[in-house]
Amino acid sequence: MKTVEAKEQQKDVAQSQVFRSLRDFLEFLDEQGQLRIIKGADWNLELGGLTELVWRKKLEDSPALLFDEIKGYPPGFRVLTLGVATTYRYTAASHLRPTKDRRQAITALRDQVAPVAIPPRVVSSGPVLENVVEKEKIDLATFPAPKYKEGEGGRFIGTGDVVITRDADTGLLNAGTYRVQIQGPNKVSAHMAPGRHGRIHVESFHRKGKPAPIVISVGQSPDLFLAACERFGKDVDELEMVGGRRGEPVDVVLGELTRLPIPATAEIVLEGFIYPDAEKVNEGPFGEFMGYYAGAHEQGHPEVSAINIERVYYRSEPIIFGLPHHRPPQDVVLEYRLAPRLWKELLDAGIPGIHEVNSLPFGSGMVNVISMRTQYAGHSTQVAMHAASSQTGYLLGHITIVVDEDVDVYDQDMVFWAVLTRCDPSRHLHVINNMVSFTLDPLTHDPLKYPVGDTTRARLVIDATKPFHWKNRFPRTTDLRSELKEQLLKKWERDLFRIL
Ligand SMILES: Cc1cc2nc3c(=O)[nH]c(=O)nc-3n(C[C@H](O)[C@H](O)[C@H](O)COP(=O)(O)O)c2cc1C
Numbered sequence: 001m002k003t004v005e006a007k008e009q010q011k012d013v014a015q016s017q018v019f020r021s022l023r024d025f026l027e028f029l030d031e032q033g034q035l036r037i038i039k040g041a042d043w044n045l046e047l048g049g050l051t052e053l054v055w056r057k058k059l060e061d062s063p064a065l066l067f068d069e070i071k072g073y074p075p076g077f078r079v080l081t082l083g084v085a086t087t088y089r090y091t092a093a094s095h096l097r098p099t100k101d102r103r104q105a106i107t108a109l110r111d112q113v114a115p116v117a118i119p120p121r122v123v124s125s126g127p128v129l130e131n132v133v134e135k136e137k138i139d140l141a142t143f144p145a146p147k148y149k150e151g152e153g154g155r156f157i158g159t160g161d162v163v164i165t166r167d168a169d170t171g172l173l174n175a176g177t178y179r180v181q182i183q184g185p186n187k188v189s190a191h192m193a194p195g196r197h198g199r200i201h202v203e204s205f206h207r208k209g210k211p212a213p214i215v216i217s218v219g220q221s222p223d224l225f226l227a228a229c230e231r232f233g234k235d236v237d238e239l240e241m242v243g244g245r246r247g248e249p250v251d252v253v254l255g256e257l258t259r260l261p262i263p264a265t266a267e268i269v270l271e272g273f274i275y276p277d278a279e280k281v282n283e284g285p286f287g288e289f290m291g292y293y294a295g296a297h298e299q300g301h302p303e304v305s306a307i308n309i310e311r312v313y314y315r316s317e318p319i320i321f322g323l324p325h326h327r328p329p330q331d332v333v334l335e336y337r338l339a340p341r342l343w344k345e346l347l348d349a350g351i352p353g354i355h356e357v358n359s360l361p362f363g364s365g366m367v368n369v370i371s372m373r374t375q376y377a378g379h380s381t382q383v384a385m386h387a388a389s390s391q392t393g394y395l396l397g398h399i400t401i402v403v404d405e406d407v408d409v410y411d412q413d414m415v416f417w418a419v420l421t422r423c424d425p426s427r428h429l430h431v432i433n434n435m436v437s438f439t440l441d442p443l444t445h446d447p448l449k450y451p452v453g454d455t456t457r458a459r460l461v462i463d464a465t466k467p468f469h470w471k472n473r474f475p476r477t478t479d480l481r482s483e484l485k486e487q488l489l490k491k492w493e494r495d496l497f498r499i500l
Pocket of ligand 1: 159160174175176177178179180191192193194195196197198199228229230231232323333334
C-alpha cells in the first residue's frame with residue numbers, strides 16, 4: 001500500500017527531464033507506474049493484437065507495454081509499444097513537465113515548435129557499439145521484429161524509428177520516421193512518401209550515380225523519434241532540433257561505412273546503402289494510421305528499392321521502439337505536433353482574433369478546431385481557409401472547424417453543439433475541391449482518378465461561429481456564466497467535492 005502511495009506522490013511531482021536513452025525513459029515510466037511487462041507473446045500478430053486491445057480499452061490511460069521473452073527469442077530482446085502514446089508520456093518525452101491535460105500539453109508544445117539549433121557532439125564510443133555485426137554475418141531475424149496485423153506483408157523492424165540521411169549536394173542531414181520492413185537477412189525497405197526529405201536525399205545521390213548512405217535506428221531516446229516524425233523544413237537537421245530542446249547536444253558516433261551520425265545510446269542501428277541499381281522489392285502492406293492497409297501488394301504502388309544493410313550495431317538486450325497504427329483514435333504521436341504547429345502558424349501569419357487550436361483526438365490529426373473572436377465579416381472564413389491550406393494543415397487537415405471563443409476546443413461535445421446550433425449547412429459549410437492528399441487516404445484510390453495520378457480530395461470547412469453580422473443578437477446560451485460558476489464553487493466547494 002505504501003509503495004502505491006509513494007508512486008502516486010511521485011506522479012504529482014514529476015518534473016521535466018531529459019531522457020538521453022530509451023532505457024532512462026523506461027526507468028522513469030516504471031517509477032511512475034506507466035509500464036507493464038508482457039512475457040511470452042508471439043512477434044507474429046500477438047504483440048500487435050495485444051497492443052491494439054490495450055489501447056482500445058484504455059486509450060489515454062494505457063500503460064506502455066514492454067514485450068519480453070518473445071516467442072523464439074532470448075530474454076532481453078524486447079519490443080516496446082504505446083511508449084509515447086498518451087499525453088502524459090508524450091509531454092514527458094518532450095522535456096516538459098508531464099501532464100495528462102491536453103490543453104496544457106498543446107500550449108506548452110506550441111512554445112516548443114522552433115528551438116534554437118544545437119549541433120550533435122561526436123563521441124568515440126557509446127552503448128550502441130556494444131555489439132557490431134558485419135556484412136554476411138548479418139541476420140535481421142536476430143531481432144523480434146513484429147508482424148503487427150494479419151494483412152501486413154511482412155515483419156516491420158522500423159515503425160517508431162529514426163532514418164538518417166545526407167543530401168549529396170549540400171551535406172545537410174535529415175532524420176525522418178519511415179516504416180522499415182525486413183526484406184531478407186541483410187535487406188530492408190523504407191517507405192518514404194514523395195517529398196519526404198529522406199527520399200530527396202537518396203535521389204540526390206542517385207542523380208550522381210552514387211549509392212545513397214543511410215542509417216536506421218529502430219530504438220532510441222523518445223525525443224529523437226518525436227523530432228524525426230515532426231515536419232521540420234527541408235534544411236533542418238532534426239538532431240540539432242533535439243539538441244535545442246534538450247539544451248545540450250545529442251551524442252553521436254559516426255557510422256564507419258557512411259560517416260552518418262548514429263545516436264550513441266540507440267538500441268539497434270542498421271547502416272547501409274541504397275544502390276542506384278538496387279533490386280526492387282514489394283513494400284507493405286502495412287496497417288496504416290487511417291485504419292486501412294497500404295503498400296505494394298494492396299494498391300499497385302511502384303516497388304521500392306531494397307536497402308543493403310552492411311553493418312548492424314546494437315546494445316545488449318536491445319529494445320525495438322514499436323509503433324503499430326490502428327483505426328483512429330490512436331497514439332497521440334500521430335497528431336500531437338499538428339495543433340501546436342497550426343496554432344503557431346496562424347499566430348505568425350498575423351491573423352487577429354485567434355484564441356485556441358486543438359486537433360480532436362478521434363480524428364488522429366485530421367480534424368482541427370480553432371476558436372476565435374470574429375472581428376469583421378468574413379473573418380471566420382479567412383481563418384478556416386488559411387488553416388485548411390496552411391503548411392501544417394494542407395496534408396492531414398481533412399476537416400477544419402471554426403468556433404467562437406466561448407466554445408471549449410477541448411470539449412468535443414461542446415464543439416459539436418456549436419456545429420449543430422451555429423452552422424447553417426446552406427451557408428457555413430465549405431467544400432474545397434482538389435486539395436492535396438496522400439495515398440494512405442482510401443478516398444484517393446478512386447479507380448477513375450488514381451490511375452492518372454490524381455490523388456486529390458476535397459476538404460471540409462465547418463464555420464460554427466455565430467454569423468458575424470448578427471452575432472450580438474444571437475440567442476444567449478444557457479450555460480452557467482463563469483462568475484456564477486465561480487461563486488457556486490466557492491460557496492459549495494466542500495459539498496460538491498463529496499458529490500463530484
Ligand atoms: C509513427 C509515424 C510513422 C510514420 N511513417 C511514415 C512512413 O512510413 N512513410 C512516410 O513517408 N512518412 C511516415 N510518417 C510521417 C513522417 O515521419 C513525417 O512526415 C516526417 O516529418 C518526415 O520527415 P521529413 O519531413 O524529414 O521527411 C510517419 C509518422 C509517424 C508519426
